[in-house]
Amino acid sequence: MKGNIFYAQSGGVTPVINATAYGLIEEYFKNKKFFGAFYAGKNGILGALNEELIDISSEKKSELKLLKQTPGGAFGSCRLKLKSYTSSKKEFERIYDVFKAHNIKYFFYNGGGDSQDTTNKISKFFQSRRYPIVCIGLPKTIDNDLPITHCCPGFGSVAKYIATSTLEASLDVKSMSQTSTKVFILEVMGRHAGWLAASAGIIKEKPGDPPHLILFPEIEFNQGKFLKKVKDVIKNYGYCVIVASEGIKSKNKFISDSGLRDSFGHAQLGGVAPVLSNMITAKLNIKVHWAVSDYLQRSARHIGSKVDIEQAYMLGKTGIEYAKKGISDVMLTIKKKNNSKQLQWKVSHTSLGKVANIEKMLPKNFIKANGYEISKSCLNYISELSKGEDYPSFINGIPRYANLQCKTIKKKIKKFKL
Amino acid sequence: MKGNIFYAQSGGVTPVINATAYGLIEEYFKNKKFFGAFYAGKNGILGALNEELIDISSEKKSELKLLKQTPGGAFGSCRLKLKSYTSSKKEFERIYDVFKAHNIKYFFYNGGGDSQDTTNKISKFFQSRRYPIVCIGLPKTIDNDLPITHCCPGFGSVAKYIATSTLEASLDVKSMSQTSTKVFILEVMGRHAGWLAASAGIIKEKPGDPPHLILFPEIEFNQGKFLKKVKDVIKNYGYCVIVASEGIKSKNKFISDSGLRDSFGHAQLGGVAPVLSNMITAKLNIKVHWAVSDYLQRSARHIGSKVDIEQAYMLGKTGIEYAKKGISDVMLTIKKKNNSKQLQWKVSHTSLGKVANIEKMLPKNFIKANGYEISKSCLNYISELSKGEDYPSFINGIPRYANLQCKTIKKKIKKFKL
Structure with missing residues (x-):
């Protein structure tokens, strides 16, 4: 039988x-x-x-x-x-x-x-x-965090979605930046690993191109350094595109868990992008747009x-x-x-x-020394998979x-x- | 010359x-x-x-x-x-x-x-x-709100993006609904007019298909009625997909302006989806995922x-x-x-x-009597433009x-x- x-x-x-x-x-x-x-x-x-x-x-x-x-x-x-x-x-x-x-x-x-x-x-x-x-x-x-295998099915497609979406939204915010929105933030998935956040980086051809800042979960988030960088980027290029991993942390605390409460006193769930948006608006007084693609990225x-x-x-x-x-x-x-x-x-x-x-994190040499960009080897690795x-x-x-x-x-x- | x-x-x-x-x-x-x-x-x-x-x-x-x-x-x-x-x-x-x-x-x-x-x-x-x-x-x-012209350039493409994204995310949340997330909320643009929210409706072929609830700015938001509907949809179909216009209001107040404050006391900016998500989790104790596509939709x-x-x-x-x-x-x-x-x-x-x-709102006969779905004539109108x-x-x-x-x-x- x-x-x-x-x-x-x-x-x-x-x-x-x-x-x-x-x-x-x-x-x-x-x-x-x-x-x-x-x-x-x-x-x-x-x-x-x-x-x-x-x-x-x-x-x-x-x-x-x-x-x-x-x-x-x-x-x-x-x-x-x-x-x-x-x-x-x-x-x-x-x-x-x-x-x-x-x-x-x-x-x-x-x-x-x-x-x-x-x-x-x-x-x-x-x-x-x-x-x-x-x-x-x-x-x-989609998180691409399994060991041994060169890559994980699902990652290449979501990387392509994130890279394309970041490129498109960058053209949008760039058009608007003279009189209106100067910052765009895209929040992406990936849990503890920065593979998906990194994938936005493959659209950058030269300095000044978006994304200007990628926030990796592998790098501790530092508010002061971040805000200074945003200010500098706007000064130099007129607009700033940020791609943030859902898993970024400051002092071992998730940024998304920022203690937001609604008018009923309920703790607000999730959302790194709105927290960063708030931070920029409050401290730098700049108009920000943000997107959380959530399941859209995972099913695109x-x-x-x-x-x-x-x-x-x-x-x-x-x-x-x-x-x-x-x-x-x-x-x-x-x-x-x-x-x-x-x-x-x-x-x-x-x-x-x-x-x-076993979770496979983004290798150290895939992130540039400034902590906000991907290296050439990372770009090559991801480009091959989203082709x-x-x-x-x-x-x-x-x-x-x-x-x-x-x-x-x-x-x-x-x-x-x- | x-x-x-x-x-x-x-x-x-x-x-x-x-x-x-x-x-x-x-x-x-x-x-x-x-x-x-x-x-x-x-x-x-x-x-x-x-x-x-x-x-x-x-x-x-x-x-x-x-x-x-x-x-x-x-x-x-x-x-x-x-x-x-x-x-x-x-x-x-x-x-x-x-x-x-x-x-x-x-x-x-x-x-x-x-x-x-x-x-x-x-x-x-x-x-x-x-x-x-x-x-x-x-x-x-993209808001499609100019009078006289049959439609506005930009709308058909964004409608196609929203319909496709809603269909794709619906397949995702449906897969997850047995043991995890049961509700997915997509927030879309459109200002005071419900054209973009309506466009998600073109993927619905029969009762029970997503999107289960469309929240139009033309219809006053009622929390009690909304939560009852979400509960019913989950009971009947196991999961619930909601598409919400950024412009929905309750008693002339924008839902997105719900008084969210971060831990520094800053008012939180924007985001109908996280507010609705919070509401559902707090009142119905159900796991929700939400997306705000923002510029992604406008530049797709x-x-x-x-x-x-x-x-x-x-x-x-x-x-x-x-x-x-x-x-x-x-x-x-x-x-x-x-x-x-x-x-x-x-x-x-x-x-x-x-x-x-002059702003052209969604005509009354484009919204079904229940206030949460589009009519056949609306479906025909939008389908022709996103083809x-x-x-x-x-x-x-x-x-x-x-x-x-x-x-x-x-x-x-x-x-x-x-």
Whole structure:
């Protein structure tokens, strides 16, 4: 009896995670004589816990094909981290029961650092039970903070979005700066790592070009130095463009956690950009505009990077090859070919244990000594990943994204309470 | 002696105002035997006041061509409204002196309602001086709030950006909603008119589709009703997408002016989205993500609408035709051809006096009775304007936008102090 596949999406989604899903699905259909059914977990690993399995074969092939150009997580994602077996015994046993009931012999988990940790734990647990299952982690995170892999699918596209948006908004604020707004601030994601903030830097060709200041989470924020720099930039160039990472800190305290309170006394949530805007207006008396792109950046498939989409897709396809060969306990990686001037890459792999729970920060030599700009090597690294356009198809002016039914199959075992 | 042209960009810029500039410039080069020089004002009408005139012929033709795909205001814009002759006598006289010194016989002013008012005043003033000059207003505003014209250049592209971004972020929050964020709020521009907020509505095909709530400035905001609606939507569909206009009010007070104060006691500036987010989290205890796209929406030429770009460009080209014919004292308009099912349009004109200082709000029948959705006729209107793609060219993953020198010509008269 051929083993079935269980695939799930995990953590914060990306513009290209569905391209990885489609790589798997397309390659699976080509290898149907080797595999049983292909199930996708509804809402990530929750799909296993709740025995909510979506049978891919019940979806229209034409819609599945659109996955390659569709952002978000088409099968639903979740934020749920499995602890050790001792602490999460119920969950591990439940996953065992569900996988056994549905003859799951291949487990693909598509996520970031936490998810690779979960894949690793599940793999080890099934090994201890002598249940043969291939466990493969597929990388995904716009934060680009997974170790070993050259880059993470999702990053290149979001980098392209941030670079393009910064360039466009810079032209806007530059036009307005003579009589009105002189400062524009864009807040970007990236958690503790400055990769996304750095990506705005690839639009700078010469001194004076925007972005004038990038605020990295790797560099401690210093209000006095920052305000002086803003003032100098405006004096020299007439306007100032700032790209700030959501994770910047001053004295180990997040800047976004600045104690803002609304008129009801509720603490205000999030937003580095409005805090910086306030600071500039209050101290320098300058008109500021600010944007927080939030999910817009994370889902901007309409301006996806061709390289990034191809990598995400190839990771999925290669996943099926690995499964056929029975290679388990690994996360697939992007490996840069040696000494290639232009980025040449292939899919490779590393042991799951090596990636779980390790965050890769922006290297020191990727930030210029002034602490506000990226180095040439950083620019080269990011440019290679955000290169090339791969537009989705449009209908009536709007992108045509996949519309899946996501019907779950009949349950075989009794209900589980989380 | 052939008369010279003075063209200037005014007010908040758009993704397509440079396409109008390019339409003018291209047509001007075809008609050089008819006109003298083509000057662009540096920073809008300030260019006239400061005698800062950019001679188009000193720019590279290849860069000028890129104007059609470049956002922002390539010659600089300004926010400066001329009052009556009595109050702004100095400015009117100065413009007269500069235009006379540089033999300006054609004045094109590219802007919104305030700018059309300025064009009208300048036209009337020159008439009173019996100085023969053709004054033509070219419409421009993402807010789409100019009367008489079927639509305003800039709106269709920003509508396309907002609709696409809302669709993409909706797929993201839907994926996350089972275990994490359940609400996504996007704040959009539009001042007192709900056109831009309405544009998110074109992605909705059936009940339950996002956006679930659009907050229009034309409809008074009611906190109780709003929170009940959010709760209901989450109960029924698992997640809730809200698009809020920056201009929404409750009891004649802007929602964004909610009395937020930072830890230094400074009033916090702007941001409807964080205020609504706070409200939902505090009252319903639900995780919310929010985005403020601000200038990103206004400059997103990378996802410009083909219809919109074509209209902006044709307005410029037609401007030169009108000038050749000596038609003055008008604003050019987009006129929808009668009874056409698909949008068919041509450039027409109206008297400047009819458009100055009139804001066109979203018609009542464009908003559904529930106050949170757009009607079918609104959807049709906006869809027609956001149709078609017209991507800029890219180099190394980034759009290639025009890079003008903007050198000003030698001054002929003495300095002026504003």
